Amino acid sequence: MIEFTIWDILRNLLLATRWTIVLSLVSFIGGGIVGLVLLFLRVSKRQWSRSLAKYYIELFQGTPLLMQLFIAFFGLGLFGIDVPAWLAAGLALIFWSAAFLGEIWRGCVEAIAKGQWEAAASLGMGRLQQMRYVILPQAMKIAVPPTVGFSVQVIKGTALTSIIGFVELSKAGTVVTNATFQPFTVYGLVALIYFALCWPLSWSSQILERKLNVAHRNY
């Protein structure tokens, strides 16, 4: 039987961590873009666009991410579309993140006083200009801490994609365990790596939030 050193285990796990990071970034950035679209639909004056975004968000927040992964992976397969694991994982996480980011950002936009919209409108700005020049600059400031905080959820969310066979950190953990029969060491290291990824983010989210509360200008 081959002996595995801690270093062997760690090296394999770190190699897989790359994919956790790539998938997290793709999900977060893609989710951010779709989330921004959702935000605009959600705060629009048009009823149908608000409802559309609302149902989207309720659907994706109201079902487990795991089910969304299964549907992206197996569901599309039923229609003869062959979806590779990485694509299903990426798409499911993007649409899932978008729902949460869209909702977080809507809260931030709604925290801006109605008088700001009205002042901008009374100066002749159109709806998009009001958003672009007056509301978003203020909303973005308060959106930073919860957005950074949510990125932690995205990283943890990528662990689920191991179930459809995408090889990231968790999946690598399982594979390495099967080869080494050292589950405690392996999963301990896996947990440590997740912690090293997530902790700086949640920490900075808290710092940012505290800073924001101190530097509270008059809104």
Added chain:
Amino acid sequence: MSLIEITEVRKSYGENEVLKGINLDVEPGEVIAIIGKSGSGKSTLLRCINGLETISKGSISVAGAQLHDDEVHLKALRLKIGMIFQQFNLFPHLTVGGNVMLSQMVVKKTAKPEAEKMARRMLERVGLEQKFDAYPDELSGGQQQRVAIARALAMQPMALLCDEITSALDPELVAEVLAVVRELAAEGMTLLMVTHEMKFARDVCSRVVFMYQGRVHEIGRPEDVFANPQTPELKQFLGLH
């Protein structure tokens, strides 16, 4: 032709009819004070005039153009009419100068140097040219409201709507804002102002509108309205002041 023509305007929120057929024509250069009890529909009327609320019935036209509820028409309307709010509503993320320049650049596509020149001129007009680089939260309420006036003036409107613009101010700051408004009136700006400053209304306004339960209950020159109220409601209202 009147500058603002308000004809049989009605406005309801659900079952609650807040404006019940308002008729009012405003001539260029007129200064009109709107007075009345809380809930009589004063703010709603002003907000209807610049399209912040959509009217349920009737018509409003400004400089001959009908008010329509689409973005193109609303924008054209709001270029003619400025509004000042009770809570100032300055943009807190921009400097004073930025506040006055933003809509010129975004709405009128004025080049930055011209917008800045205009902003400095308007700030000078309200006596705040030295605050160009300050942020709104570094100013007193009275100064913030004067910036809000400069911001509206920079769009060169034909008329200004003022909704209780001194009500959120400490008493000692009211005078500086009213002085600016008084000057605007003297320069011939058309003003429609909801106010509780009866003395100011008497001194400066060409007409006073008394609103009662969503209607124009009495209207006339200030010396008549204040000295010789016709209805018991106005008598009672003036007795309170």
